[in-house]
Amino acid sequence: MPYNLLIFPLVGGYYFLVTSLRFKYIHQRLDRQRLIFNSAIAGLVFLFLSFLIVTTAHKFIPQTLIELRSQVPITLDYLGTSLVSLIIAILAGHVSNYRFDRVEYLTSLIRRKGDGMESLLLDALENRNSISITLNNRKVYVGFVATVEEPGENYIKLIPLFSGYRDTNTHEVTFTTNYVDLYIEEEEGEFEQLPETYFELTIKKDEILIANRFDPKVYERINSPSDEE
Numbered sequence: 001m002p003y004n005l006l007i008f009p010l011v012g013g014y015y016f017l018v019t020s021l022r023f024k025y026i027h028q029r030l031d032r033q034r035l036i037f038n039s040a041i042a043g044l045v046f047l048f049l050s051f052l053i054v055t056t057a058h059k060f061i062p063q064t065l066i067e068l069r070s071q072v073p074i075t076l077d078y079l080g081t082s083l084v085s086l087i088i089a090i091l092a093g094h095v096s097n098y099r100f101d102r103v104e105y106l107t108s109l110i111r112r113k114g115d116g117m118e119s120l121l122l123d124a125l126e127n128r129n130s131i132s133i134t135l136n137n138r139k140v141y142v143g144f145v146a147t148v149e150e151p152g153e154n155y156i157k158l159i160p161l162f163s164g165y166r167d168t169n170t171h172e173v174t175f176t177t178n179y180v181d182l183y184i185e186e187e188e189g190e191f192e193q194l195p196e197t198y199f200e201l202t203i204k205k206d207e208i209l210i211a212n213r214f215d216p217k218v219y220e221r222i223n224s225p226s227d228e229e
Contacts, residue, residue, distance in 0.1 A: 005082040006043075009050075010036075012089025013043030019093030021100050025109055025150050043085065046092070050085035106148045120211055121145050121156060130161060132173075132214040135207050138166045140173050142214050146200055156208075158201045 017023045017039055027035055107126075110118045124131045125145040132142045146157035164175035179199055 005079060006047075008082040008086040009043030009047040009089075010040055011043075012046050012086040013041065014039035015086075016042050016046070016089045016093040019090075020096040021102060021105065022096055025106065026113075028150065028153075043089070046085040046089045047081070049088055050081050053088075054081045054084060103148055106150065110148070117205060117208070117211060120213070122148060124213065130214045130216070131158075132210075132212055133158065133203065133208055134166055134173075134210040135203070136209050137207075138168065140164050140166050140175075141201065141203070142175075143179075143201070154205050155202050156205060158203060160199055160201055 014035070017027045017035070027038065030038070107122060110122045114122065120131065123129070125148060128144065130142055130144055132140065134140050140163065141158060141160050142162040143158040143160040146159050149156060160177075160179050162175045162179065163177045164173055166173050182199075
């Protein structure tokens with residue numbers, strides 16, 4: 001096979017890895033060289049499948065292949081095999097997503113390969129715990145994690161409960177905005193369903209300085225003035 005025809009299996013392998021959700025989230029973290037290498041490996045698999053299909057077709061329907069080749073103005077050996085590998089890769093990428101449980105897969109992937117931030121966010125989402133986030137500009141947000149994001153994504157979505165700032169010198173947190181009252185008023189006193197469309201925040205991970213679980217009772221106990229009598 002002419003080497004220039006290998007571009008089709010390579011493109012097909014890359015397309016499959018970035019389209020199939022079973023592989024996409026893993027390969028988002030890889031560097032370019034590793035991604036190209038894995039694309040080449042996947043492309044060779046599809047090329048082998050294509051070779052089997054074309055060989056079988058030559059055996060059982062040779063006349064049909066001759067007619068198809070006569071419709072193509074380019075007469076290169078193995079052109080059809082190379083193109084079929086690309087078609088197989090495209091189809092495989094979409095078929096592999098059929099009835100794919102994105103949340104379940106992401107949850108499993110984060111538990112196996114997630115970093116500290118991703119594990120914290122997943123735990124907070126599953127247990128409906130609030131978290132506290134301090135940004136580089138000392139802005140502080142307390143809220144619920146909205147969704148499970150793909151590993152490697154550089155943002156998180158937060159439904160805020162409180163916001164404020166951290167003092168430069170003492171590092172103590174002062175809350176200036178209370179979103180809870182707004183939610184309760186909007187939901188007629190019921191805070192069971194979070195109004196995700198109201199104040200949902202999208203925060204870049206590389207702007208986060210500190211992230212930790214937040215328990216209002218613990219916070220109140222720690223920051224309440226002690227009785228000295």
